[in-house]
Amino acid sequence: MVESITTIITTLGFPSVDAFIGALFLVLAVVAVIVVISTIKPVLDMFPYTYPNARVRARSGRLFTDKEFSEIVEADNIEEVKNYLRGVPDYAKYIDQYPLEKALDAQLAESYDLVARITPDNSKEVFKFLLKKWDIRNIKSIIIAKQAGLNLDETLNLLVPFGTLTDKLDTLVEAETVTEVLNGLEGTEYPKILEDAIPLYNETGLLLPLESAMDNYLLENLLRSSATPEDDNTLLLHNYVGTMVDVANIKIILRAKADNLKYDDIEFYMISDGYQIREWKLKELMEAEDVAGVVSGLEGTSYAPMLSDAMTEYSETRSMSSFEMALDSHVFKNGKTISLKNQFGIGPMIGFLNKKEKEIRNLKIIARSKREEGYSTAMIKEMLI
């Protein structure tokens, strides 16, 4: 056998068995390196997501099922809803501490905070920026409270105890007027964001320019920070954020056109660029004659089919809620689709936040319905997203 192997090696052109073995090792070493690198690379890409994904999947498992939602909807009054939530550890810690709506928002903010803390570095910037949502929400609540003349306790009940401005909130709530609140923001990034909106507020006394400037700042920067796709994960994140931006823009234009507003009236409130709907298309939509013109202008985008259906309902009722529900539902469906696309990457985190937003929104709908008279169980179920 040894002779036959030696003959084969010699016929292959190797001067000796040792030379053949040396060449064989070289080839094996190269093959081994190629195999190891090509198999390890994709595995290492998914490695940073394994820990955060397990955590968010644990939280996803604690979200309410349809059956549990039915039980909450069937509660006789708001106290029963609160009692139900007291039995759920994620909500229990906030329910007795805050009014119900604030408790729900605090739980949602905690979920965003968790994801921002545990997400891997390449998506951290976007999720960290997303936490400004709570700063903006708190500033908006304070200026609305000051405008409405709410007292200190009523104002505090509107604030969510999350975000980066928590230390400053105590000073802001003690302000007497909206202008004092705005002055109190010195030293933060917000005075610069509001520099165009403040003169408009001073001129009209309306809070809308201030609110819009802050909302746009959040969405524009989220879109920008997720716009440099390094890999599949950031690409999906950009899609998720981009859809939120597009939906925000479409809602503004539809509402404006329903009120017969023109291009110049709307421009200030728009986010300058979008995801599917880019700047030139936004201009075209803003110049549309009416709501039907906006809907037909969106032909060819993924928003067209659901808006066409909502248009039929709008023609009958003249209510914007058909568009708003269709667009909100689209955002949730898009989030769900994205969450299923990259199960070993960012998918579960987007899926979790998406489902959590939906859960909180549905709980708020139930809470509102239980506070007011005349909502049957069937009606509440109809209103849920």
Next chain:
Amino acid sequence: MVVVVLGTALAAIGAGIAVGMAGLGSGIGQGIAAAGSVGAVAEDPDMFARGLIFTALPETQAIYGFLIAILLLVFSGIMGGASSLTTTAGLVAIGAGSAVGFAGLGSGMGQGITASSAAGAVVEDPDMFARGIIFTAISETQAIYGFLIAILLLVFGGIL
């Protein structure tokens, strides 16, 4: 000084590939499974035992590689006792080591990914435990193929 012939030296390389590659796959797989399990335990401390089971599963590939490496070392004469191997037998030993090593590399990483997902699925829905174990165990088959071929090579290649 112990004189090591070429055949025995080749068997030693085979042993190195067996335990090295299998250990690499097993280590990466176990790291992925452990990261997922730690995440699950952070949210639900009752997941500790189940997380440990999922983390332990990708260990088997390293055990297969270790066993083949020990057999190679014992029967190649490098640890004394047995007679030295011929060059041909040494090449067979490299084949055996590569079989269990590379099979263990792929199997270990695959099993780690599945184990991590299964830990996530179980913490989301505890009823997923048995199904998670079954899915995770499927990746074991490639390592078993490699291990069986390595044993057959050792037996019929004249080493054992």
